[in-house]
Amino acid sequence: MTPSQQAAAHPASVRHVLLHLVTPLLMCIGMGLAYMSAFMTPHPHHVKVAVIGDGPRVAAVAQAVQTQAGDALAVSTLPTVDAAVAQLHSRDLAGAFVPDPAKPELYIAEGDSDSSATVASKVFTTVAAVEGRPLTVTDVAPTTADDPTNAGAFFLMVAVSIGSYSAVAAIGAGAAGWSLKRKTGLALGVATVVSAVGAVLAGPVFHLAHHGLPGVWGLSWLYAASILLIGVGLHTFLKKWTTLVMMVLFVMLNFTSSGGLFQPALQNGFFGGLHGFWNGAGLVEGVRSLLYFGGDGVARHAWTLLAWVAVGGLTVGAAALAERRNRVPAVETPAEADEELEELVAV
Incomplete structure (x- = not known):
């Protein structure tokens, strides 16, 4: 009998259901705190x-x-x-x-x-x-008629982020029996697909990028790869809690510090400080550099994204070392995988 059939035969207890609600409730609290503190009262600072x-x-x-x-x-x-x-x-x-x-x-x-x-x-x-x-x-550096509020790079980042962090849970649960090396290869493949979708949206669909589309795709790939590698590595240690941690890292702290809606000088010091090195800011500001400033400064933002890819590589390396030493189980049980997929759908 499969885990799903067992669940149908034995209705879940109240405790089991409440445990499933912990993640969305924590996300609600975290999102509210992050978004409202970052965006509600923008005020210029220096x-x-x-x-x-x-x-x-x-x-x-x-x-x-x-x-x-x-x-x-x-x-x-x-x-x-x-x-x-x-x-x-x-x-x-x-x-x-x-x-x-x-x-x-x-x-x-x-x-x-x-x-x-x-x-x-x-x-x-x-x-x-x-x-x-x-x-x-x-x-001296106008936007285009297709991006009148200069928020296009932010929404591109949102799209690539969602495709990347949600794929982490899908890979972790759906490919539970795979080796870490195989899952890492899949993650890089998913990064290619997600970033290509972002490039298509930015180019022929919404015309955000009137030029420099290959550069937009390249930056998007680095961004997606960093999220997926970090997520695949963390999944070895965190299992079903990976989705929550990914939401904290790449939504709550990321969207709010990216500079996509308000520049850091209009935010409080915490989010303004994150803007200097977080990967969402690297993508948003890198795309703006390509599209509106002739590439001036894009190298710095590309290096920021490369540094995050390196962090992802180190995370995967740590996971491989831990699995080799049997400090953490390499494979989830079918029930754990089913639960993780259920939580992903709920998110």
């Missing part, structure tokens, strides 16, 4: 802006803006428009303002972050209003 020009008047404008904004902004001065545009392209500034009494102008890079550009626009629209002049806004 958003970098600049005033362009030299002389006492420029210094006075910069000082006045800094005094008015307090810790919300970090105001500097730059001598020329070219210097400001260079820093916008390297994504070191959210905006740069030319305090020309006749034609005040603000330079932004919408491709970096819609939210940060909005902060800069609000601040310097007020400054220009003091002169009684409308503010001219020049976007």
